[in-house]
Amino acid sequence: MANPKAVILVSGGLDSTTALAIARSEGYDCYTISFDYGQRHRAELHAAELTARAGGAIEHKVVKLDLQSIGGSALTDDSIAVPETEGEGIPVTYVPARNTIFLSIALGWAEVLGANDIFIGVNAVDYSGYPDCRPEYVAAYEAMANLATKSGVEGQKLHIRAPLMRWSKGEIIRQGQSLGVDYALTVSCYQANEAGEACGRCDSCRLRRAGFEEAGVPDPTRYRAG
Template identity: 75%
Template sequence: MALAARRSPTPDIAVPETPGEGIPVTYVPARNTVFQSLALGWAEVLGARHLFIGVNAVDYSGYPDCRPEFVEAFERLANLATKAGVEGDSFKIEAPLQFLSKAQIVQVGSQLGVDYTLTVSCYQANDEGQACGRCDSCRLRAEGFKAAGISDPTRYQ
């Protein structure tokens, strides 16, 4: 039980506030694998063959499941592990944000009408949804808005 307690997420995790080396403590084991697996199962039931994921491998924190290798490997897995894939009705994993900078993502979102006041990227947002303005995710988001020349509507603490 002590081991499980040490592994459970708590607000006391020391979230990095400057870029560091290696995979940060904000990494969630197998997060995108779990999400894509659930999406794959549902897609096969619905007859959908394109699965979309919002990973980014340009301005990101170094998570292994945001890399092109992960997307490519999951697509191979999807086509090996499903009836549809084995029978030639192939799946395609789409990662339209993967090679865009944060500035480009902000620009595309703005063009599509995304209301960024309804979004938060912070690892340490408070109960009111206000971002810390210091963590890696806040830093990358703020830099993206600045580089895009768009006012950052993020509510900060």
């Protein structure tokens, strides 16, 4: 009997790489997708390709989008600085509608592949205030997906899987370690350089470093000098 298929959104970061490892450990044939959407650096796309290959993806797809054209985020508009201190409310690194756009394209590919499961590495514990990383959002998107697709209408229920939703960063890292994830391949920094070296100061870097400390695992992140 053939393994079930799953589409996994991968960014090259710690969380999505762990979500891929979980999907594979559950017996899925994994098809990974990442997005060249006009983000500040391309290092994460290289990391996504490396982690997809290391994670046993059958196929890795990169979809090009232009979210720079609408801006509104420090990750897509160079005139908005990436903050290096923790702020209140939804941070300027939030990309308007990003997960909705990404999931919609992943959903289309899942229909083409005949996959009923889409994995995304969103997290409501260390989620930095992003509204599209909450369990309510994932549940609402899954309901919409089953209303809006041929698969859903014909009874092939689609599932949006967010296995990391309620884990701390340390718990995520410990789970990944148990599944053999090589976190040295991942890039989490919002402003990594072209070599993939992290700034060590942005919110994502702070969460990542704290996660390795919580997990009691050596941090393999390559930081920029100075």
